[in-house]
Amino acid sequence: MRMVYSVDDQLVIRGHEFKSRLILGSGKFSLEMTRAVIQHGEVEMVTLALRRANVGGQENILEYIPQGITLLPNTSGARNAEEAVRIARLAREIGCGDFIKLEVIHDSKYLLPDNYETVKATEILAKEGFIVMPYMYPDLNAARALVNAGAASVMPLGAPIGSNKGLCTKEFIRILVEEIELPIIVDAGIGRPSQACEAMEMGVDAVMCNTAIATSGNVAQMANAFKQAVEAGRTAYLAGLGRILTGQAEASSPLTGFLEE
Amino acid sequence: MTGRENHMVYMEGMEAIASDMMEKVTALVETYDYQQYTVEDVKRALQKERLSIDDYRAILSPAATECLEEMATKATAETRKHFGNSIQMFTPLYIANYCENHCVYCGFNCHNRINRAKLSLEEIEEELKTIAATGLQEILLLTGESRHQSGVEYIGEAVKCAAKYFSTVGIEIYPLNSDEYTYLHECGTDFVCVYQETYNPDKYEQVHLRGPKRIYPYRFHAQERALLGGMRGVAFGALLGLGDFRKDAFAVGLHAYFIQQKYPHAEISFSTPRLRPYINNAKNNANDVHERQLLQVMLAYRLFMPFAGITISTRERAGFRDHVIGMTATKISSGVSVGVGGHKEEEKGDEQFEIADPRSVEQVHQMILGRGLQPVYTDYVRV
Numbered sequence: 001m002r003m004v005y006s007v008d009d010q011l012v013i014r015g016h017e018f019k020s021r022l023i024l025g026s027g028k029f030s031l032e033m034t035r036a037v038i039q040h041g042e043v044e045m046v047t048l049a050l051r052r053a054n055v056g057g058q059e060n061i062l063e064y065i066p067q068g069i070t071l072l073p074n075t076s077g078a079r080n081a082e083e084a085v086r087i088a089r090l091a092r093e094i095g096c097g098d099f100i101k102l103e104v105i106h107d108s109k110y111l112l113p114d115n116y117e118t119v120k121a122t123e124i125l126a127k128e129g130f131i132v133m134p135y136m137y138p139d140l141n142a143a144r145a146l147v148n149a150g151a152a153s154v155m156p157l158g159a160p161i162g163s164n165k166g167l168c169t170k171e172f173i174r175i176l177v178e179e180i181e182l183p184i185i186v187d188a189g190i191g192r193p194s195q196a197c198e199a200m201e202m203g204v205d206a207v208m209c210n211t212a213i214a215t216s217g218n219v220a221q222m223a224n225a226f227k228q229a230v231e232a233g234r235t236a237y238l239a240g241l242g243r244i245l246t247g248q249a250e251a252s253s254p255l256t257g258f259l260e261e
Numbered sequence: 262m263t264g265r266e267n268h269m270v271y272m273e274g275m276e277a278i279a280s281d282m283m284e285k286v287t288a289l290v291e292t293y294d295y296q297q298y299t300v301e302d303v304k305r306a307l308q309k310e311r312l313s314i315d316d317y318r319a320i321l322s323p324a325a326t327e328c329l330e331e332m333a334t335k336a337t338a339e340t341r342k343h344f345g346n347s348i349q350m351f352t353p354l355y356i357a358n359y360c361e362n363h364c365v366y367c368g369f370n371c372h373n374r375i376n377r378a379k380l381s382l383e384e385i386e387e388e389l390k391t392i393a394a395t396g397l398q399e400i401l402l403l404t405g406e407s408r409h410q411s412g413v414e415y416i417g418e419a420v421k422c423a424a425k426y427f428s429t430v431g432i433e434i435y436p437l438n439s440d441e442y443t444y445l446h447e448c449g450t451d452f453v454c455v456y457q458e459t460y461n462p463d464k465y466e467q468v469h470l471r472g473p474k475r476i477y478p479y480r481f482h483a484q485e486r487a488l489l490g491g492m493r494g495v496a497f498g499a500l501l502g503l504g505d506f507r508k509d510a511f512a513v514g515l516h517a518y519f520i521q522q523k524y525p526h527a528e529i530s531f532s533t534p535r536l537r538p539y540i541n542n543a544k545n546n547a548n549d550v551h552e553r554q555l556l557q558v559m560l561a562y563r564l565f566m567p568f569a570g571i572t573i574s575t576r577e578r579a580g581f582r583d584h585v586i587g588m589t590a591t592k593i594s595s596g597v598s599v600g601v602g603g604h605k606e607e608e609k610g611d612e613q614f615e616i617a618d619p620r621s622v623e624q625v626h627q628m629i630l631g632r633g634l635q636p637v638y639t640d641y642v643r644v
Contacts (some may be wrong), residue, residue, distance in 0.1 A: 027345060027347070028341075028344070028345020028346060028347065029345065029346060029635065030346045030630075030633065030634065030635040031635055032630075049640075050642050051428075051639065051640055051641050051642040052637065052639060052640060053639075054398060054428075054638050054639045057396060057398060057638055057639070058396035058626070058636070058638045059635070059636055059637065059638055077641065077642055077644075078644070079493075079526045083644045086644035087642055087644055090642065090644070106525060106526045107525040107526065108521060108525065108526060108527060108528050108529060108568060109521055109525065109566075109568050111568075162342045162343055163342070164342070210345075211342065211345060214345045214346065215341045215342070215345065
């Protein structure tokens with residue numbers, strides 16, 4: 001039997017390869033825990049809100065992220081495309097690289113992404129050479145527009161940020177998995193390792209997690225649990241899920257038995 | 262008698278905006294009968310994932326004071342969910358204490374013989390540099406309410422200077438017209454605090470005897486004008502204990518709720534100043550706001566609007582502040598001087614009130630870490 005996993009199976013985003021399919025959000029952590037979480041989760045990519053980057057000042061998150069980890073600065077705080085573009089450029093100026101997690105949010109209550117403005121910002125930033133990873137509401141039309149605008153991945157939400165509700169948008173993410181050729185990364189809403197596993201099983205390419213780890217009893221241990229869940233889900237996807245019984249009785253004689261040779 | 266204008270009629274120069282916000286809030290507050298809620302109502306509200314306006318009524322009721330522990334548990338979970346471990350750090354800087362209002366409860370009121378002062382721009386810069394050296398990145402500039410002594414342009418210059426040293430500049434000044442908010446926004450500030458003091462117009466009239474502050478609706482609509490002027494965040498509050506604190510807290514929440522509904526991008530925050538009960542007051546007044554009542558209000562704000570920021574001021578003692586951060590409060594001041602200036606040089610003008618927590622930025626920083634939380638110095642990038 002052919003085993004399809006581990007070494008060759010990498011997450012590839014615009015030519016950049018990652019062994020880990022767990023992306024860590026950093027906004028809700030105690031900074032001193034960041035290193036341990038990265039280590040125990042074997043994480044290779046960490047987001048950071050540019051608005052939290054206190055360069056040269058106290059509790060600068062950049063100082064807590066070890067060398068060798070890919071920074072994924074986000075545009076949190078941007079209310080429209082124009083603001084997101086400016087934040088992305090600032091991130092590049094302070095040396096955060098070309099990756100940008102694009103967040104355009106016009107609602108302080110639910111923090112739901114504005115797909116329309118996100119597409120506009122993606123187009124501008126992609127032309128400027130950014131590797132744009134847009135956070136979006138899982139809408140197929142918007143996802144196609146993001147592809148056309150030059151996105152490097154698509155990051156649909158599973159549930160509202162911080163809600164830990166899991167894959168509320170599962171059916172819509174499944175459609176993106178089927179139709180969009182870019183890496184699909186579930187961002188927001190994942191509350192438990194089992195939900196991360198479930199997302200990976202259905203074929204998403206990676207999951208992002210913050211609140212669920214940051215607010216757990218032992219963050220390093222929970223990071224490790226997520227790592228294992230993501231790996232298990234990925235392996236299951238690659239193996240091909242078994243036949244799922246629908247609960248309906250199967251006909252005792254074949255329905256197609258009447259066909260003549 | 263001069264100065265006793267109709268408190269519901271705008272003075273000349275005050276901008277009137279089209280808004281039904283005040284009518285909506287007032288109608289709901291007038292009919293709020295908190296005595297009708299029982300412990301069962303409160304428990305039912307606390308079981309819900311999202312609280313309705315009627316649930317909010319229940320958790321602000323006297324019955325809910327018996328459920329503070331449950332409220333605290335749920336509030337802690339909500340705070341963690343929305344803010345993680347983060348606690349924002351900031352400090353206020355009083356740049357002037359001239360005031361042209363006569364508010365019977367206030368230390369700055371124009372009839373009090375206190376030392377009045379206004380910092381020069383050079384003095385402001387020195388103060389700002391001294392504060393910035395503590396590591397803080399967020400500043401709140403305050404003045405007394407005098408357009409004549411501390412005009413919009415003066416405040417604008419102070420804001421421009423503050424924006425050189427701080428990533429986040431807020432203002433707590435007298436209410437302005439929307440074009441003036443636009444001007445200050447362009448100078449470098451994005452966050453505006455205006456406290457209505459009490460949402461009972463009759464009580465408001467009784468305690469604001471003279472000056473522009475007497476005009477209730479102009480103050481009420483300040484947040485909306487600020488947002489129309491381009492500000493990003495607005496803070497709400499009542500001086501708890503001035504009127505009926507339960508009704509006032511109810512109104513504060515509704516005001517913020519309706520503003521957010523109308524301006525979904527607005528960042529909402531609450532402050533919870535209170536009039537302290539007289540310590541030797543033998544009678545237990547139902548409207549006294551002791552720590553228990555203050556906490557109830559803070560928890561109710563969190564549960565009703567779980568995404569909103571809540572600031573805890575140095576008016577409260579250290580032991581109270583340390584316990585409410587992470588539970589309900591998300592922002593804390595430190596290294597505070599409430600006189601005019603006082604960071605670099607001696608205070609030039611008297612204080613508005615006394616502070617109960619004189620700890621330095623470093624001390625508060627260590628306290629936050631010690632509670633397993635994360636001090637956050639900057640959470641805003643101005644673009």
